[in-house]
Amino acid sequence: MQRGQMGSMVSPIEPLPFRSDLERQRFKALTGELRCTVCQNESLSESTAPLARDIRMEVFSMLQEGRSDFEIRNFMVDRYGDFVLYRPPLASHTILLWGGPLLLLIGGLIGALFVIKKRRQAL
Secondary structure, three states: OEEOOOOOEEOOOOOOOOOOHHHHHHHHHHHHHEEOOOOOOOEOOOOOOHHHHHHHHHHHHHHHOOOOHHHHHHHHHHHHOHHHEOOOOOOOOOHHHHHHHHHHHHHHHHHHHHHHHHHHHHO
């Protein structure tokens, strides 16, 4: 939470008139798994940026219209790209995101084995 100008506590997420607990849970889940497009590593649910507020309101409106979570995610990806997802899908253009850490680990192990072998030969 952040302090407002008057010194009172202000929630980063404004209270919204949900029709049910399920709708509130869906909103919380969706805004938790969608990334704020202007913040460093913050979800929509955590961000206090004006754009994040606008996107949260868009998610809320789509929930009110009866759209599914799948439709809402697709809308956000169409508008902002895979970057908006904390877990981007495995695709040709995201393969490095998924395989990169494994490749770095394998490269590090090969490098470490090479150094160990060199040191043993030097002894």
